[in-house]
Amino acid sequence: MSDPTKLSQETCEACRPDAPKVTDQELPVLLEETPNWHTENRDGVLQLERQYDFKNFVEALAFANCVGELAEQANHHPAILVEWGKVTVTWWTHKIGGLHRNDFIMAARTDLLV
DSSP states (O other), X not given: OOOHHHHHTSOOOOOOTTOOOOOTXXXXXXXXXXXXXXXXXXXXXXXXXXXXXXXXXXXXXXXXXXXXXXXXXXTOOOEEEEETTEEEEEEOBGGGTBOOHHHHXXXXXXXXXX
16 A cells, blocks of 8 residues: 555646546556545546544534645645534546546645544
8 A cells, every 4th residue: 555645745736627637547546545535426527535523513623624724725625514523525626627636635635634
């Protein structure tokens, strides 16, 4: 298994509308580097998603705010769903309508926040 900390230290590229999506060959390797994350296909758009569990709403909200700060720093923004005791984070690259390596970098960074 690869080291997710190493992935988290990579630099996100500025993404262009013609940037390449993650290939079918790259996907399983990147998923191995981001354990506990899985893909979801929503309306033909592949997305990377993970649910985090917390003791209560206050802890969940605090984590969501940390994810928001991380996203702002990288100028790459996920969908964040906050519920009592859990937060679901979904990364994908809007400009390309799917997954880019940046999404996996951000997923690895998100894991470091816990």
